[in-house]
Amino acid sequence: MNVNRKVLTLDEFTIQELRGLPHATGQLSSLLRDIGLAAKRVNVEVNKAGLVDILGDTGTINVQGEDVKKLDIFANNQFMGVLKHGISCAGIGSEEMDDFVVFDDEISNASKYVVMFDPLDGSGNIDVNISIGTIFSVFKRVSELGKPCTKEDFLQPGNRQVAAGYVIYGSSTMLVYATSRAVNGFTLDTAIGEFCLSHPDIQCPVDGKMYSVNHGNFFQYEKQVQEYITACQKKNKTNGGPYTQRYIGSMVADVHRNLIKGGIFMYPATTDKPKGKLRLMYECKPLAFIVEKAGGKATDGKNRILDLQPEALHQRTPFFIGSKNMMEELEGFLTA
Numbered sequence: 426m427n428v429n430r431k432v433l434t435l436d437e438f439t440i441q442e443l444r445g446l447p448h449a450t451g452q453l454s455s456l457l458r459d460i461g462l463a464a465k466r467v468n469v470e471v472n473k474a475g476l477v478d479i480l481g482d483t484g485t486i487n488v489q490g491e492d493v494k495k496l497d498i499f500a501n502n503q504f505m506g507v508l509k510h511g512i513s514c515a516g517i518g519s520e521e522m523d524d525f526v527v528f529d530d531e532i533s534n535a536s537k538y539v540v541m542f543d544p545l546d547g548s549g550n551i552d553v554n555i556s557i558g559t560i561f562s563v564f565k566r567v568s569e570l571g572k573p574c575t576k577e578d579f580l581q582p583g584n585r586q587v588a589a590g591y592v593i594y595g596s597s598t599m600l601v602y603a604t605s606r607a608v609n610g611f612t613l614d615t616a617i618g619e620f621c622l623s624h625p626d627i628q629c630p631v632d633g634k635m636y637s638v639n640h641g642n643f644f645q646y647e648k649q650v651q652e653y654i655t656a657c658q659k660k661n662k663t664n665g666g667p668y669t670q671r672y673i674g675s676m677v678a679d680v681h682r683n684l685i686k687g688g689i690f691m692y693p694a695t696t697d698k699p700k701g702k703l704r705l706m707y708e709c710k711p712l713a714f715i716v717e718k719a720g721g722k723a724t725d726g727k728n729r730i731l732d733l734q735p736e737a738l739h740q741r742t743p744f745f746i747g748s749k750n751m752m753e754e755l756e757g758f759l760t761a
Contacts, residue, residue, distance in 0.1 A: 435461045435600065435611050435620040442606070452537050453563065453588060456513040457602060460540075460561055461611075461620050463507040464592040464600055467500045467545075467559065468613060471594045496551050497521055500544035500559065508540055515539050515566060515574040518738055520707040525738060527573045534571055538587070539564050539578045543707040546591075547675025556595035558677025562711035563588040579706070579738060583731035589711035591677050601627070601681065603718040624685075629721040633687025633748040637672045637679040645695035650726075653758040654691075676703070680712050680746060684719060689747030689755065693726065701725070701743035705735055709744045722752035726759050 433441065439454035501521045508514040509528050516533070518525040518541040525539075542561040550557055565587050568575045590602030598613040600620050610624030636657045643651060657668040671688070673679050679690050694701045703709050713723030713730035723730040723746040733742070745755060 433622045435622075438609070438611070438622050442604075450537070452513040453604075455511060456508075456538055456540070456563060457588065457590075459507045459511040459513065460504070460590070461600055463504045464559060464598070465613065465618065465620075466503045466507075467592075468594055468598045470496060470499055471551075471557065497545045497548045504542055504544055504559070504561075509533070512536065513538060516578070517541065518579050518706065519544060520704055520739070525574075525576065525579050529573045534573055537565055537570065539566060539574050541579060541706050541711075543704065546677045546708065547673075550673075550675055555673060555675060556593055556678040557675050558594060558681075559592040560677060560708055560711050561590055562586055562706070562714070576738075580735045582734050583710035583714055586710065586714045586731075589714040591681070591712065591715070593677050593681050595678065599623070599681070601684075601715065603715040605718075608715055608719045627684065627719050629684050629716055629719040629748055630687030631720065631749045633683060633689065633751055634668055635671045635683060635686065635688035636668045636751075637670070637683065637688065637690040639672060639674075639692070640670070642693075642695050645697060646693045649758045649761060650691070650693045653755050656758070676708060676712070680716065683747050684716060684721070687748045687751075689745070689751040691755075692744045694743040698741070701741045703742060703744045705730070705733060705740045705742045706738055709742055709746075712746060716746050720749060721747055722749055723747075724752070724756070 436458055439457055443451055443454050501519055505517055508517055512532050513536050514528060514533065515536040516525055516527040516539045520543045540561060540563055542559065544559055545557055546560055547557040564578060564581050564585060566574055566578045568578050588602060588604045590600060592600045599610055601610040608627040609622060610627055611620035612623040614621050638654060660667040671682065683690055692703050709730050716723055717731065725742045726745060
């Protein structure tokens with residue numbers, strides 16, 4: 426078998442990036458490789474979920490008030506376990522846990538970073554074989570190195586993220602992550618068990634033809650949002666439309682498609698959930714970081730998502746994210 430040495434694995438890519446940063450310690454590269462390892466373990470279970478007793482609910486409710494799926498718990502344990510036994514993470518926050526977890530040992534306390542993650546976004550789609558994903562966010566600690574991390578390390582605005590990414594478990598499994606330098610995508614080659622660079626330097630198209638929103642909540646959205654959705658449907662050939670609606674129900678899959686092809690994803694506030702449903706810390710901030718680094722935009726309808734100062738680990742927010750020109754068109758409706 427001929428091996429294409431022009432294709433870099435995730436490990437090779439992170440090491441190559443490290444060589445270009447002479448003052449880097451390598452902790453972030455190590456952390457990203459740990460996340461890749463956990464993702465591969467989760468991918469195996471996602472692919473055989475229909476064959477083992479890992480589908481369905483555990484019978485418990487998470488901090489968000491939602492039924493906990495068995496595969497959610499498996500994914501949460503995998504990411505927490507890999508990060509705890511690594512050398513680059515001082516603690517984690519997870520959507521599935523009430524509070525953050527401190528890895529209080531000598532090596533972890535010396536680590537510069539904390540990680541927040543949604544272990545399995547879209548888990549309600551597990552048993553119908555629709556794409557699901559993992560979302561993660563990396564912050565540099567503000568607490569003193571050598572001591573246990575603190576809540577302040579986690580409650581930082583998104584503009585202080587040093588890296589963020591997601592894994593999408595679909596027809597192929599991809600890991601996409603962003604740093605201050607670029608957004609890069611890696612596809613899992615199951616033949617060798619490695620994530621390989623497949624989408625270097627991802628750029629989000631400034632225009633798109635797709636909008637993603639739950640139309641079932643249309644009459645619960647504020648008037649300006651309803652008007653924008655109606656405008657998306659009424660566009661004609663002379664003004665570039667109409668837009669096509671694509672809504673999967675797994676945010677990772679919707680945002681990934683729009684990142685590659687151009688589009689806008691919306692999860693507005695509703696009369697039932699006036700503060701929004703999506704989690705600022707575990708879902709919105711990391712995806713906003715990725716899409717902005719790729720040239721797109723993300724807001725809560727009024728403010729840039731990355732500028733929001735979080736007040737709680739499980740804070741919720743309205744969320745709008747996508748191609749630059751489509752987002753600016755939306756903002757014209759929201760500020761009218």
